Amino acid sequence: MVRTGLVALAVLAGVAVASDASAGDAIPSDVLEQPDPHLNQVPRTAAERARILKVVEPTRDFTRPEDYELNMGGAATTQAAVNRDVFSQFSANMPFAHEMDFKLGNGLFRKFWVSSPSSTKASDGLGPLFNARSCQSCHVKDGRGHPPANPDDDRISMFLRLSIPADTDELKAAIASHRLMVVPEPVYGTQLQDMSIQGIPAEGRMEIVYDEIPVELADGEVVHLRRPSYSIADPAYGPLHPDVMLSPRVAPPMIGLGLLEAIPAEDILALADPEDADGDGISGRPNFAWSPEYGRVMLGRFGWKAGTPTVHQQSADAFAGDMGISNPLHPAGYGECTPAQTDCRAAPDGGDAPGTDGLEIDAAAMDLVSFYARNLAVPARRDLDDPVVLRGKQLFAEANCIACHRPKFVTARLKDRPEQSFQLIWPYSDLLLHDMGPGLADGRPEGMADGREWRTAPLWGIGLTASVAEPASYLHDGRARSLLEAVLWHGGEAEAAKQAVVALPKSDRDALIRFLESL
Template sequence: MAVLGVPQAASSPPPPMTTVDIPAEVAEQPDPHLSAVPRTKAERARIAAVIRPTTDFTRAEEYEVRPGGAATTMKQVNRDIFSQSSANMPFESELDFKVGNGLFRKIWVSSPSSTRASDGLGPLFNARSCQSCHIKDGRGHPPAGEDDDRVSIFLRLSVPPRTDELKAAIAAHLLTVVPEPSYGGQLQDLAVQGVPAEGRMEIGYREMAVALSDGEMASLRVPTYSIDDPGYGPLDPEVMLSPRVAPAMIGLGLLEAVPARDILANADPNDADGDGISGRPNFAFSPEFQRVMLGRFGWKAGTPTVRQQSADAFAGDMGISNVLHPAGYGECTEAQMACRDAPDGADADDRDGFEIDGPGLDLVTFYSRNLAVPARRDADDPTVLRGKQVFNDTGCIACHTPKFVTARLTDRPEQSFQLIWPYSDLLLHDMGPGLADGRPEGAANGSEWRTAPLWGIGLTATVDEPAHFLHDGRARSLLEAVLWHGGEAEAQKQAVMTMPKPDRDALIRFLESL
């Protein structure tokens, strides 16, 4: 029996905030995670010229075939294309990448176990390895049927802040959400022996027909989410659900290396330029650096660094304790005492008292930072170039910013001073009621999402077929993903729906080339 059914956009999301207060430590101080050399005035002018959008669609731009700069992998396209290391990685770093890959793929087991280096799973968990969610280092997917697993998709859970103290903490970016009191921040549908799982996510779909120009029709899947068999009593009556598929892992280190100031320069919370696009930054407290930082990662940009993203996933998805999440019982709440009392895998003698020690977390972080972006295909194909012009002329680049230049770094040669093409501004945008989850996260309200980077998107099906897109995998094609756009992107969606079919086909062909 479903105890909670939440169709998308069932609740009215709050209106977008029209102002943004940038914390002083973000606006005025250097990025603490980057050992960056300050840019000269001449460099800033040079960068501004390089990242200016093109107006020539007769040929590919210089360096466009290398979207990850010198880190771009030029290896043959196959199912392993998202698992390649930065092409400019020094030889002496290859071992760290391979060991990090091993930890990323490791299957964790419950405690106590004779395999002490791999025990500590759970007690509640969503997956037994990082690779289980990020399939071949690509994106996850919703279950294909009733018998398919739900390993690479899960439900975020939270409740509204109900006290002045919690409201103040969120306003100050010290918290991004208030976890559900009994179930925590996400629904974990698996558990070790002797501990009840939290429940089972159920997904239902209905089809919605969409008429396009030239007699073409499309069909969109409208999802509904619910929780069956809750293991720890009723959920809070005001609980908010948000489904999330695991995103692709490529290019994370390059996105992390973009100076915060460059990202903030594209923010336009009051739509001062009148183009209908109001990109806003998200911010989050970093336990690693003990300060508020710009959010870059996650579907709502709620996490500031790759290391924190890795640590959060170890704790939340697998119940693996680490230096940023020291509790051996993972996400178990005070309402889940059987979970808290279960054995854990912390061993003070060989793992710093954590289930994955500091060096292990650093190796996974290094691996995650250096999963290379694949080279572009067919960048100078006439149809692709026409699609690129349609993409630009339609206004898609207002959110999907084509280019950045990363900081000049002293300790990360792979990411240092690279011209990159992520096609994302890493800012929040109101995507309208169709995609709204009604669940705020930090500065993001219930209808806002971070602009998804598009690099590598055309290889999604190559890595894990069939392809699924958007935050919950509802879109079965790139066209469906475009047709779900609304809010700030409503005008662009309408333009795609009404443009001549050859232009629409060229646009999709361009996206497939990324």
């Protein structure tokens, strides 16, 4: 059943939350008044809402595939062959007139940036501090990143987020009002950049140490998990703040982002149950974030803790933070260099190229990148009528994994985004925050997300991870080397579901994994 917690009731009724609600559970007035300023949508009628609720209700029939289940991304689903390029296809329903925009965006996504000054004016401005020279370097083949395979391996598709606790009333108020997501580390900012241009020291190097944890399943099989510990070696700008909080991130896959962005906010909020009013042990809370695009607070959808509201903002943040490329939302040519890094801030930048408004990537180019990111297609399901896969799907539902990994949504009717308009999609996520227990906790809050909470990761395409880029790895820091390892790391609100999987006989456990591999 659709949960109707405090957040859902407020949205559906169009009123503010009750006065005794905690600040973290209140819906900002901006979201109540206009939930989706990024969507030029046709309002739904009451009859249409009722029909959609029926369509997205999880199935109870596991004898056959559901109608339209093959096309996880609706009409935008790609039927391309499974190979390393399967995540790099454009929306199958894309009008021909839009294909050139996709290809131009792809070129910018793959572009390698160089430092300034350079004769290549269209590509200079890298850094001064950075984690990668191109978007594609992190999102390998538009898929997910991975941790280093050994101590000497590069860390290009993985980095550390940094912040410190909010220790003043002013900072706490800024976070409570969603104007600030984290308090940056005073010298190193909000992420560790382990590369830099010539003459500017890189900030340091992320170090990872793994401890092995054996987990015995009910039938005697032993699975070895690896618990990572993180530190920063050779900090070039002095010691870090004594209360610094570190949180690792691997780059997530790029597929289906435009479809997730097109889900009406009210549909996501209707699944929230911050006080667990229905007593099922699953809470689910929304995160909210300030949008410099729209000058207001919006529902967070993207990032490992749902700290970003739109694809465009997510792209702009990555250009600035990961590559030091200035853009309309982050116009500073020095990227993430802090005031304490004076030489870094004084280094040349690439904002003097003609026709770019003093930016290293201008608004027109950013729009192309955002269009590309919105239209990387979700691949079609595989083997969905296989009896073993159907059995695994049933076990997934019986373990109540679908309480967070919500199978279906219907996107809004959009006037200007035909690829994402009114599609039945199967992301297997509610896009809400959930307490995942101490094993996955990073101890670092982000906006309304606390140190144990993570956004439910969409599962579409997860079975193709190894096909796109090996070695396959899962979870926010890539610690899990298999889907079973990823399941066994679940805790908190997912503890009961995990224990249900632990108790399965091997044949059923294998069927569950086969179902996940079919997504």
